[in-house]
Amino acid sequence: MLQIDLWKRALIWLVVVVGLALAIPNAFYTRVEQANDAKAAIEIGQTSPELTEAAGQWPNWLPSSLVNLGLDLRGGAHLLAEVQVGDVYASRMEAMWPEVRDALRHERATVGTIRLQPSAPDEMRVKISQPDGMDRAVQVVRGLARPIQSLTGAGSSDIEVRADGDEIVVTLSEAERLASDDRTVRQALEIVRRRIDEVGTREPTIQRQGADRILIQVPGIGSASELKEIIGTTARLSFHPVAGRGSDADAPPGIGNKIVPSLDEEGIYYTIEAAPVVTGEELVDAQPSFDQNGRPAVSFRFNTTGARKFGDYTAENIGNPFAIVLDDEVISAPVIQAHIPGGSGIITGRFTVEESTDLAVLLRAGALPAGLNFLEERTIGPELGQDSIDAGKVATIVAFAAVLVFMALSYGLFGLFANVALILNIGLIFGLLSLIGATLTLPGIAGIVLTVGMAVDANVLIFERIREELKTAKGPSRAIELGYEKALSAILDANITTFITAVILFAMGSGPVRGFAITLGLGILTSVFTAIFVTRLLIIMWFERRRPKTIEV
Known part of the structure; x- marks a missing residue:
């Protein structure tokens, strides 16, 4: 019998109403976007009459999510960055010196005194006072080597150690350099992604190109220079013992x-140990806060390893200054007053609220492992997107x-029902x-256009089947029921195969291809829903009201 239970009718209309409510903000795109941006600014502590007015442009009780516009529609910034993978070699050698020093100290009777010598950035030279113990010194340092954790470097060590006169020369092995380069680019890619996501930009495209390059496209941002400011700041945080303080750089x-300047005290320079006690890589959280005097600050928390090192050092160096170094x-260079367990602390300085928020964002996202050299930068104007x-x-x-006219001319009243469903489908x-x-994106618009054409396929199959059933069925009610039942398998077969294609495009493609796949896949789901449920409900409601003896499709 041609009927739909009351709860099913309510569920169908609920889905339609919710879908249209979610789509409504896109009809007032600029107003809703300005309101969303203003509300986001107010949430992080910014206040002004303009922000309050902008936030009130869109009611809080209405949905406020928008369809993000891609770079080809909205304009934005395009950057191609090259990761300076060689920077990591120097950092690795610098971080390894304390380990080499401690290992050789246990062999002082054999190797004598040890001194770090000036050397190239990608190597470390250590001079020993007893050259006769060189073989033993090389053996000890080689014992610090670790196996490379990668498929290409399986069975290799991360360092190579050789003797050069009375000096031990330590360098990274070729296999470790290749593995390090890959890790560095991957880490830089992830950190760039985090930084852009942290500042709330909408749907950026961030992907690796070649061995050491990263493509960055961010829609809606003002300029390429603004984007470079977001991702180009290193924000390398570290904690160092202080060896001295003066005014001579x-x-x-x-x-x-090494000697580094003070951020707050002009003309003051600190001599600090180059090897840090703890680095920002061991941070797990950083949040803007206020110190005991109500001034903006940044609170931080280390992971288990960092907390242990931080706690051990503060316990052993009470009364000594400790430098907090950023880039x-x-x-800040506070004097350690007591043991600081737990791995938590606070960074104070002459910050504004905005500066402390930005610093927390950068620290939370992590430090770039190496510098970025921007090979290509373009600011794409919105005029191109508007076209x-x-x-x-x-x-x-x-x-x-064209589809509306075709359906109305071909199927009469039933075609009008399909047209209503098509309009709801777009919403x-x-x-x-x-x-x-x-x-x-522009390919996404193409997907919607294609969906408009595909949306009536299911209705055409159903209506043609109803025409066939009208020739043999006992009445219009039975013909409509059989039309929907017998057309269902063909509808599902056609749309499932197309949906699988959309899933493959999404999984294998990137950028614009994914945009096309998303709109195509969602369009298939909504098309099937409106054809099988919405048009059927409209026809049943009309049939219950009119009770026609005959129908024309």
Whole structure:
């Protein structure tokens, strides 16, 4: 019998209403976007009458999620960055010196005194006072080597050690350099992604190109220079023992030390040990906060390893200064007053609220493992995107109108029911895109246009089947019921195969291809829903009201 239970009717209309409600903000795109940005600024502590006014442009009780516009539609910034993988070699050698020093100290009777010598950035030279013990010294340092944890470097060690007169020369092995380069690029890629995500930019494209390059495309950002400021800041945090303090930047620092300026005290320079006690890589959290005097600060927390090292050092060095270094500038050098267990602390300085928030974001995202050299940068204006949007609108409207006219002329009243479902289908697509925070690109618009054409396929199959059943069935009610039942398998077969294609495109593709796959896949889901459920419900409601003896499809 031609009927749908009341709870099913309520569920169908609920899905439609929720989908349209989610799509509504896109009809007021600029207003909703300004309101969302203002609310986000207010949440992080910014206040002004303009922000309050902008936040009130869109009611809080309405959905406020928008379909993000891609770079080809909205404009934005495009960067191609080269990761300076060689920077990591120097950091590795610098970090390894304390380990080599401690290992050789146990062999002092054989090797004599040890001194770190000036050397190239990618190697470490250690001079011993008793050359007769060179073989033993080389053997000890080689014992510090670790196996490489990669498929290409299986069975190899991470360092190579050789003797050069009275000096031990330590370098990274070729296999370790290759593995290090790959790790560095992967880490830089992830940190760039975190930094861009932290500042709330919408749906960036961040992907690796070649061996050591990263492609970065961010829609909606003002300029390429603004994007470089977000991702180009190193934010390398470390904690160092202080060896001295003075006003001479050219004073000899001593072997194993370096001189860095003070951020807050102009003309003051600190001599610190080059090897840090703890680094920012061992941070697990950083949040903007306030110190005991109500001034902006940044609180931080280390992981288990960092907390142990931080606690051990503070316990053994009470009364000594301890430098907090950010990007080779001392931002604070407090004297250790007591043992600090737990791995938590606070960074104070002459921060504004905005500066402390930005610093927390950078520290939380992590330090770039190496510098970035920007090979290509472009700011794409919104005019280009507007042309694409206008062309996409025209194509969508033409396709939409042509389908509406065709369905109305071909199937009469039933065609009008299909047209209503088609309009709802478009709304549901935008509702789903807004719900999942998807990005609409020019290929995505093509996917919507294709969906408009595909959306009526299911209705055509159903209506043609009803026509066939009208020739043999006992009445219109039975013909409609059989039409939906017998067309269902063909509808599912056609749409499942297309949906599988969309899933493969999404999994294997990137950028614009994914945009097309997303709109195509969501369009298939909404098309099947509106054809099988919405048009059927509309026809049943009409049939229950009119009770026609005959129908024409």
